[in-house]
Amino acid sequence: MALHKGPEKHDERSMSVNPFFGQANPVGGMTEAPPTHRLPDAPLPPSTAAQLVHDELMLDGNSRLNLATFVTTWMEPEAGALMAECRDKNMIDKDEYPRTAELERRCVAMLADLWNAPDPSAAVGCSTTGSSEACMLAGMALKRRWAQKNADRYPGARPNLVMGVNVQVCWEKFCNFWEVEARQVPMEGDRFHLDPQAAAELCDENTIGVVGVLGSTFDGSYEPVADLCAALDALQERTGLDVPVHVDGASGAMIAPFLDEDLVWDFRLPRVASINTSGHKYGLVYPGVGWALWRDKEALPEELVFRVNYLGGDMPTFALNFSRPGAQVVAQYYTFLRLGREGYRAVQQSTRNVARRLADRIEALGDFRLLTRGDELPVFAFTTAEGVTSYDVFDVSRRLRERGWLVPAYTFPANREDLSALRVVCRNGFSHDLADLFLADLTGLLPELRRQSGPSTRDKGEATGFHH
Numbered sequence: 001m002a003l004h005k006g007p008e009k010h011d012e013r014s015m016s017v018n019p020f021f022g023q024a025n026p027v028g029g030m031t032e033a034p035p036t037h038r039l040p041d042a043p044l045p046p047s048t049a050a051q052l053v054h055d056e057l058m059l060d061g062n063s064r065l066n067l068a069t070f071v072t073t074w075m076e077p078e079a080g081a082l083m084a085e086c087r088d089k090n091m092i093d094k095d096e097y098p099r100t101a102e103l104e105r106r107c108v109a110m111l112a113d114l115w116n117a118p119d120p121s122a123a124v125g126c127s128t129t130g131s132s133e134a135c136m137l138a139g140m141a142l143k144r145r146w147a148q149k150n151a152d153r154y155p156g157a158r159p160n161l162v163m164g165v166n167v168q169v170c171w172e173k174f175c176n177f178w179e180v181e182a183r184q185v186p187m188e189g190d191r192f193h194l195d196p197q198a199a200a201e202l203c204d205e206n207t208i209g210v211v212g213v214l215g216s217t218f219d220g221s222y223e224p225v226a227d228l229c230a231a232l233d234a235l236q237e238r239t240g241l242d243v244p245v246h247v248d249g250a251s252g253a254m255i256a257p258f259l260d261e262d263l264v265w266d267f268r269l270p271r272v273a274s275i276n277t278s279g280h281k282y283g284l285v286y287p288g289v290g291w292a293l294w295r296d297k298e299a300l301p302e303e304l305v306f307r308v309n310y311l312g313g314d315m316p317t318f319a320l321n322f323s324r325p326g327a328q329v330v331a332q333y334y335t336f337l338r339l340g341r342e343g344y345r346a347v348q349q350s351t352r353n354v355a356r357r358l359a360d361r362i363e364a365l366g367d368f369r370l371l372t373r374g375d376e377l378p379v380f381a382f383t384t385a386e387g388v389t390s391y392d393v394f395d396v397s398r399r400l401r402e403r404g405w406l407v408p409a410y411t412f413p414a415n416r417e418d419l420s421a422l423r424v425v426c427r428n429g430f431s432h433d434l435a436d437l438f439l440a441d442l443t444g445l446l447p448e449l450r451r452q453s454g455p456s457t458r459d460k461g462e463a464t465g466f467h468h
Contacts, residue, residue: 034052061406064429064434067405067406067424067425068425069425070250070251070278070425071278071281071287072281072283072284072287072428073427075285075335079286079335082327082334083286083330087327088325090324090325090326091104091329100330103330103333104127104333107127107291107329107332107336108123108124108127108293109121110336111277115253115275116268117295118267122296123293123294123295123296124293124294125294126291126292126318127290127291127329128276128290128292128319128320129288129289130278130280130289131170131248131250131290132168133290133292133319134276134277134291135174135292136174136177138274138276139174139178139180139208139209139246140304141273141299141300141301141304142246143159143178144301144303144304145299145301146206150206157205157206158179158180158181158206159181159207159208160181160182160183160202160204160206161175161209161211162183162184162185162207162211162243163184163210163213164184164195164211164213164216164223165184165414166193166213166216166217168217180208181206183207184414185198186413186414187416188415190371192216192218192412192416193223194213196224196227196230196231199231200228200232203232209244209245209246210243211245211247211248212224212225212247212265213248214248214265215376215377217250217251218412218423219380220372220374220376220377220378220381220423220425221376222256222260222263222377225247226264226269228245229245229269229272232245233271244271244273245271245272246272246276247265247274247275249265249266249276250281250290251277251281252282252377253266253276253277254278254281254283254344254348255376255377255378258345259345259352272295273294273295274292274293274300275292275293276292277290278291279328279332282348282351282427284344285328285331286328287328289331305317305318347428348378351426351428352426353432354430354431354435355424356374356375356380357435358426358435359424362382362439362442367384368383369382369383378425380423381421382422382424383420383421389454390450390452390454390455391450391452391455391456392420393409393422394455395455396449399445399449400442400445403441407424409422410423
């Protein structure tokens with residue numbers, strides 16, 4: 001959640017109210033224009049308040065044209081109707097809303113089966129507000145398990161978590177909030193994610209776990225989770241260190257089971273202790289819902305689970321927050337029920353097809369070099385080709401925004417700060433037709449960009465609102 005503060009000196013101006021907003025007397029609708037940074041003294045008619053908010057929101061970007069976000073921007077009307085029915089149900093009130101709780105339980109069971117838990121009935125899991133909370137919960141479980149095994153040394157010893165430098169920022173937050181040292185494997189050359197052997201070399205007796213990402217938000221590539229587990233197996237044989245793996249499958253955990261069935265990355269690997277995903281990404285649900293699953297009860301320390309006597313029922317809960325709507329969980333169950341395995345496979349394959357075709361056509365323009373091709377996540381990254389000196393990726397991003405397209409441009413982290421790229425996220429609803437329109441707009445920008453004397457971006461840090 002972004003932190004906001006009011007202006008240092010409040011703007012005391014009032015909002016402008018159109019005379020037509022007055023319900024009976026047009027002039028009366030203007031007599032008490034509401035302030036912007038303090039509560040108005042008197043109420044407004046509902047139509048007036050709604051129109052004021054609606055008009056301001058028109059200045060937001062079009063979410064369907066936002067190629068930066070992984071978050072679902074389209075669902076069927078039936079899903080929207082179900083969510084509207086459940087928006088007033090508090091997900092935490094499981095005794096009051098037992099059927100909503102049952103749908104959550106079914107979703108966990110479906111994911112345990114989808115991710116090949118050894119015994120799906122023994123796997124434990126929960127819904128969350130998104131993958132960030134799910135990652136926090138998984139990290140807490142890793143730290144507590146490590147602390148239990150090292151009770152003779154902790155809290156004196158400082159725990160650490162090993163990950164690639166490409167991880168989503170929630171992992172850096174976890175390490176900061178829970179006082180865990182973040183040990184990050186840098187990028188090297190054309191490797192834009194974690195190297196298994198380098199990760200194993202960073203592990204020691206204070207390592208609570210290693211995070212593998214399926215796939216990276218920087219370029220859409222899968223990290224080699226099986227190779228990571230093999231490197232940690234070899235480490236255990238040499239040193240006796242038994243380091244668990246958490247798979248951050250925010251996006252890929254809802255892609256790989258359907259499109260890459262032979263890829264071994266999940267609970268089939270004994271070293272994988274937990275997995276998370278975002279239901280509101282390639283789970284195809286509006287924000288915000290995530291899922292966290294542990295392979296069995298041993299992977300989730302019982303002491304982290306609170307058993308609350310709430311509204312007359314005994315309720316086990318593992319979460320960072322308490323109240324939240326049940327609408328997104330209901331929408332997730334609807335989508336599982338609606339699509340099934342074959343439906344998900346068709347949707348995700350269509351999205352990957354769009355990504356691969358669009359990537360190939362952008363490469364054919366000659367001005368750009370692909371870093372990835374959309375053949376893992378339906379996501380690809382590209383940069384300017386060698387010899388292009390009149391503009392850079394930040395110029396492209398800014399000019400595309402003028403056409404309504406939101407495409408992030410950003411600089412890669414250590415050790416590839418020299419590389420800046422654009423990234424396109426293809427989601428359900430971004431069709432071949434929309435991709436053609438995007439390509440036409442990108443193509444139309446090139447003649448003017450080629451005529452520039454050089455890149456116009458001075459401050460790359462301020463060139464885009466996108467940050468990992």
